[in-house]
Amino acid sequence: MLPVGEHWDLSLRTLGARAVRKALADSGNLQPDAIYIGNGLANILSHQANLGALISDEAGFPGIESCTFEAAGASGAAAFRAACMAVQSGLVDIAIALGVEKITECDGSTAQAAQDLILNYEFEGTNGLTVSAGAAIIAQRYLSEYHLDRSVFQNIALQSYQHAQGNPYAMYRNGITEAIYQKQPMKNHPLGLFDVSSLADGAAALVVTREELIPEESRDDMIRVLGSANAIAPLSLHDRHQLLQYRAASQSAASALRKAGLSLSNMDLLEIWDAHAIDVVLAMEAIGLAIEGEGWQTDMTTLSSMGGCLGRGNPLGASSAYQLVETVLQMRGEAGACQIGNLPKTAFVQSLGGLGSTAITHILGH
Amino acid sequence: MLPVGEHWDLSLRTLGARAVRKALADSGNLQPDAIYIGNGLANILSHQANLGALISDEAGFPGIESCTFEAAGASGAAAFRAACMAVQSGLVDIAIALGVEKITECDGSTAQAAQDLILNYEFEGTNGLTVSAGAAIIAQRYLSEYHLDRSVFQNIALQSYQHAQGNPYAMYRNGITEAIYQKQPMKNHPLGLFDVSSLADGAAALVVTREELIPEESRDDMIRVLGSANAIAPLSLHDRHQLLQYRAASQSAASALRKAGLSLSNMDLLEIWDAHAIDVVLAMEAIGLAIEGEGWQTDMTTLSSMGGCLGRGNPLGASSAYQLVETVLQMRGEAGACQIGNLPKTAFVQSLGGLGSTAITHILGH
Amino acid sequence: MEAPRHWRLKKQRYSLTGEVCPHCSAKIFPPRDVCPECGQEAKTAFQFSGKGEVFSYTAITDAPAGYQDQAPYAIALVKLNEGPIVTAQLTDLGTEPVRIGMPVEMVTRRIKDDGNERGVILYGYKFRPVMQG
Amino acid sequence: MEAPRHWRLKKQRYSLTGEVCPHCSAKIFPPRDVCPECGQEAKTAFQFSGKGEVFSYTAITDAPAGYQDQAPYAIALVKLNEGPIVTAQLTDLGTEPVRIGMPVEMVTRRIKDDGNERGVILYGYKFRPVMQG
Ligand SMILES: [Zn+2]
Numbered sequence: 001m002l003p004v005g006e007h008w009d010l011s012l013r014t015l016g017a018r019a020v021r022k023a024l025a026d027s028g029n030l031q032p033d034a035i036y037i038g039n040g041l042a043n044i045l046s047h048q049a050n051l052g053a054l055i056s057d058e059a060g061f062p063g064i065e066s067c068t069f070e071a072a073g074a075s076g077a078a079a080f081r082a083a084c085m086a087v088q089s090g091l092v093d094i095a096i097a098l099g100v101e102k103i104t105e106c107d108g109s110t111a112q113a114a115q116d117l118i119l120n121y122e123f124e125g126t127n128g129l130t131v132s133a134g135a136a137i138i139a140q141r142y143l144s145e146y147h148l149d150r151s152v153f154q155n156i157a158l159q160s161y162q163h164a165q166g167n168p169y170a171m172y173r174n175g176i177t178e179a180i181y182q183k184q185p186m187k188n189h190p191l192g193l194f195d196v197s198s199l200a201d202g203a204a205a206l207v208v209t210r211e212e213l214i215p216e217e218s219r220d221d222m223i224r225v226l227g228s229a230n231a232i233a234p235l236s237l238h239d240r241h242q243l244l245q246y247r248a249a250s251q252s253a254a255s256a257l258r259k260a261g262l263s264l265s266n267m268d269l270l271e272i273w274d275a276h277a278i279d280v281v282l283a284m285e286a287i288g289l290a291i292e293g294e295g296w297q298t299d300m301t302t303l304s305s306m307g308g309c310l311g312r313g314n315p316l317g318a319s320s321a322y323q324l325v326e327t328v329l330q331m332r333g334e335a336g337a338c339q340i341g342n343l344p345k346t347a348f349v350q351s352l353g354g355l356g357s358t359a360i361t362h363i364l365g366h
Numbered sequence: 367m368l369p370v371g372e373h374w375d376l377s378l379r380t381l382g383a384r385a386v387r388k389a390l391a392d393s394g395n396l397q398p399d400a401i402y403i404g405n406g407l408a409n410i411l412s413h414q415a416n417l418g419a420l421i422s423d424e425a426g427f428p429g430i431e432s433c434t435f436e437a438a439g440a441s442g443a444a445a446f447r448a449a450c451m452a453v454q455s456g457l458v459d460i461a462i463a464l465g466v467e468k469i470t471e472c473d474g475s476t477a478q479a480a481q482d483l484i485l486n487y488e489f490e491g492t493n494g495l496t497v498s499a500g501a502a503i504i505a506q507r508y509l510s511e512y513h514l515d516r517s518v519f520q521n522i523a524l525q526s527y528q529h530a531q532g533n534p535y536a537m538y539r540n541g542i543t544e545a546i547y548q549k550q551p552m553k554n555h556p557l558g559l560f561d562v563s564s565l566a567d568g569a570a571a572l573v574v575t576r577e578e579l580i581p582e583e584s585r586d587d588m589i590r591v592l593g594s595a596n597a598i599a600p601l602s603l604h605d606r607h608q609l610l611q612y613r614a615a616s617q618s619a620a621s622a623l624r625k626a627g628l629s630l631s632n633m634d635l636l637e638i639w640d641a642h643a644i645d646v647v648l649a650m651e652a653i654g655l656a657i658e659g660e661g662w663q664t665d666m667t668t669l670s671s672m673g674g675c676l677g678r679g680n681p682l683g684a685s686s687a688y689q690l691v692e693t694v695l696q697m698r699g700e701a702g703a704c705q706i707g708n709l710p711k712t713a714f715v716q717s718l719g720g721l722g723s724t725a726i727t728h729i730l731g732h
Numbered sequence: 733m734e735a736p737r738h739w740r741l742k743k744q745r746y747s748l749t750g751e752v753c754p755h756c757s758a759k760i761f762p763p764r765d766v767c768p769e770c771g772q773e774a775k776t777a778f779q780f781s782g783k784g785e786v787f788s789y790t791a792i793t794d795a796p797a798g799y800q801d802q803a804p805y806a807i808a809l810v811k812l813n814e815g816p817i818v819t820a821q822l823t824d825l826g827t828e829p830v831r832i833g834m835p836v837e838m839v840t841r842r843i844k845d846d847g848n849e850r851g852v853i854l855y856g857y858k859f860r861p862v863m864q865g
Numbered sequence: 866m867e868a869p870r871h872w873r874l875k876k877q878r879y880s881l882t883g884e885v886c887p888h889c890s891a892k893i894f895p896p897r898d899v900c901p902e903c904g905q906e907a908k909t910a911f912q913f914s915g916k917g918e919v920f921s922y923t924a925i926t927d928a929p930a931g932y933q934d935q936a937p938y939a940i941a942l943v944k945l946n947e948g949p950i951v952t953a954q955l956t957d958l959g960t961e962p963v964r965i966g967m968p969v970e971m972v973t974r975r976i977k978d979d980g981n982e983r984g985v986i987l988y989g990y991k992f993r994p995v996m997q998g
């Protein structure tokens with residue numbers, strides 16, 4: 001994991017290769033058979049395809065297996081799920097899941113336009129919609145349907161920025177006060193500047209393997225993947241039967257929990273997607289932690305414990321890999337100032353892509 | 367599988383969804399759990415990311431698993447390999463591998479520039495290299511090293527265009543004569559226009575599952591995946607220790623054959639990557655069917671039996687899915703005018719991405 | 733927008749031509765091969781009236797390239813009277829504040845200024861408040 | 866080429882600054898974190914002489930956008946005297962036909978005309994035949 005931020009001095013290949021090597025060092029220097037790369041925008045922002053060959057060779061592993069995965073914000077989680085399936089299939093012994101995104105190669109408006117590619121270009125993008133405007137449209141309908149005002153987002157945002165203060169890899173580490181939040185400029189009404197995550201560079205990687213291949217001395221640090229699921233919903237907002245139901249999030253959560261044989265009440269830690277504050281609200285309702293209209297009333301203590309996309313920063317295709325790495329740190333007791341009280345034994349990690357059109361969930365345990 | 371060509375009237379989502387539905391109909395109407403999508407350039411050419419949600423929903427399957435795979439020309443094969451691993455892991459019952467590429471959304475120069483993203487942008491692309499020029503540089507060195515002239519490519523090209531004549535899904539179905547070949551304009555010396563494949567739209571899909579889930583009446587059509595492997599080599603030509611050795615192709619071939627417990631001499635059909643004529647030459651040498659300097663002397667009868675990228679046309683990220691579908695047709699005896707003499711019992715299918723920087727091999731059997 | 737895509741989407745953009753499902757009578761926009769209601773094939777053209785109401789909306793001030801001369805603008809999900817929802821800009825708003833439930837109707841307007849990109853200037857549907865009278 | 870990338874790659878482009886591996890003495894270009902010869906870390910800067918020979922080459926007539934005013938041009942893999950190979954355009958060829966083994970040396974030239982893209986004009990290394998005499 002590298003700090004999220006503006007790495008003007010590092011290219012895409014260097015960012016990715018460094019995260020891979022850090023993860024391998026952490027694993028007790030395992031030798032990978034495969035590197036699965038989650039990335040969203042290299043084609044546009046770095047004019048670079050086929051990252052599999054570029055980054056894996058740069059990391060020092062010509063000859064191994066590699067390719068790139070894209071599922072918008074959930075790209076890194078898609079790579080991680082693929083790593084789990086590859087190992088479970090027996091065809092791969094040691095796989096790395098890397099999430100990497102290089103945003104600062106271009107000016108901000110190019111990066112913004114690239115992010116908007118997760119919309120339906122023909123029927124959303126060309127009509128002038130942007131991703132944050134799409135989130136705002138969902139949020140507006142939510143507030144109207146439940147007779148609420150936009151202050152319901154305040155707690156979610158404040159907590160994310162507060163959690164990020166203790167995270168040395170986070171981009172926003174000064175926190176924000178209620179007063180500052182309430183004076184924020186609107187990004188797209190009813191979502192303000194602090195309700196929408198900011199794009200930034202980042203790279204984070206995890207090593208996936210079978211227990212018996214882990215060196216004895218590293219085995220205490222091992223975290224198990226107990227369940228994994230990926231589900232999609234219609235990409236376009238106008239194609240959704242129920243705009244306020246994040247269907248992919250419910251299906252993916254239920255399916256991952258079922259595979260793990262666990263329920264939400266067993267979870268000590270929840271890492272929920274917060275690219276926009278409304279995402280947290282609807283994810284909480286979708287996975288069943290809140291009833292409809294009350295997802296904003298959440299106790300945020302064990303949510304986005306290292307700052308989430310809002311506080312940590314949002315390196316798109318890499319963000320879901322950060323979620324997973326951060327969860328591993330919490331479960332190992334290595335989360336430093338972000339460490340939650342009781343060492344979590346089980347964790348629920350859900351990543352969303354494309355305004356809830358893709359949801360990938362992992363259940364981690366000891 | 368849809369015909370390769372210029373589908374001005376079909377969008378990316380329609381192309382992809384139709385191929386998915388055709389494959390499902392062929393399978394006896396299985397219901398998929400996952401759709402893995404191989405695609406290279408939608409971000410650029412269709413301004414569209416997150417195809418997983420877009421295409422899977424369009425095909426009528428909201429709620430299932432989906433994401434996109436990119437490995438340059440081998441993208442479709444990467445999706446197919448992922449489908450095999452997902453099924454083998456037991457986490458997925460029925461997976462679809464779709465390769466889809468929409469080229470004609472833009473003018474030709476945009477598509478050309480997009481194709482060049484598989485080069486190292488910082489040290490190849492910005493110095494003015496193109497993909498076909500890269501292939502030509504390899505070819506030039508080959509001719510020089512072995513004291514040959516460019517007529518060595520003639521047989522490979524003529525056979526591909528000849529095979530395509532019988533393939534109703536191919537783009538070039540008129541064949542070319544020796545006289546026409548010899549009068550071809552140079553694309554990038556020593557490669558002529560007919561030695562370099564042309565980009566076009568295409569979509570092809572395959573259903574992957576366990577035998578017992580296939581309806582009784584469709585089981586005769588079943589083809590087994592006996593081996594699968596993916597290997598990368600340095601992306602940039604200047605980073606390769608031996609320019610004329612397609613290392614990824616050798617490693618991936620050897621590894622897939624080892625997993626299948628078979629050798630090349632067992633193979634009744636070979637589907638080899640021919641985006642450029644030189645790719646065939648070096649792949650033949652890399653996989654061990656020819657010694658160094660003699661890969662061009664190949665008997666082409668059972669190679670690219672339905673026209674390959676040269677004759678069928680090259681829908682980039684979809685081409686490797688076409689290779690797999692074409693091989694299945696041959697093995698079922700459904701290849702029509704392209705059908706090779708004896709029904710092949712085993713086949714070797716190798717797809718290359720990025721001038722040999724990625725190679726994915728599958729061994730299929732009855 | 734590039735010429736081939738523009739040509740393909742012309743009917744849909746200029747006149748809100750969608751589909752009606754021959755199996756379950758669901759009205760569909762944008763057109764697609766498979767009816768999202770019943771899962772069967774749908775290819776019968778259907779002309780929408782262009783009348784509907786605002787389902788939700790927001791305002792865009794930091795518009796993307798090609799839309800900057802229109803900013804700030806309101807963008808909405810519009811629920812058509814026939815059922816489907818479309819994403820579109822609102823226009824001709826005057827001093828009336830946008831609200832959920834506001835009746836609107838389709839008009840054809842310039843959607844995007846292509847700037848230095850190649851290709852045609854893009855026209856298509858926007859929605860305006862229904863005139864009282 | 867966008868400004869941040871241009872700034873980052875300036876040294877490498879203007880003066881062929883690469884690395885030398887402190888472990889196995891391999892010379893490396895372009896710079897990378899891990900020595901491709903011995904797999905250990907390499908970060909010591911190394912200034913290449915800019916002399917080398919053509920390892921292979923071709924001609925480009927259908928140049929990509931930004932390179933069209935230079936077409937037709939020759940592009941080559943140049944094997945530097947210190948070992949590494951670099952991809953670069955050949956320039957100042959005069960009437961001499963390019964051949965494998967031809968001695969060449971680095972010069973700094975305009976690489977790309979940015980056209981209507983934002984950003985700086987790109988200069989960097991090309992190679993020309995070594996003058997006899
Ligand atoms: Zn219907």
Ligand SMILES: [Zn+2]
Pocket residue numbers: 886887888889890891900901902903904905907
């Ligand atoms: Zn070294």
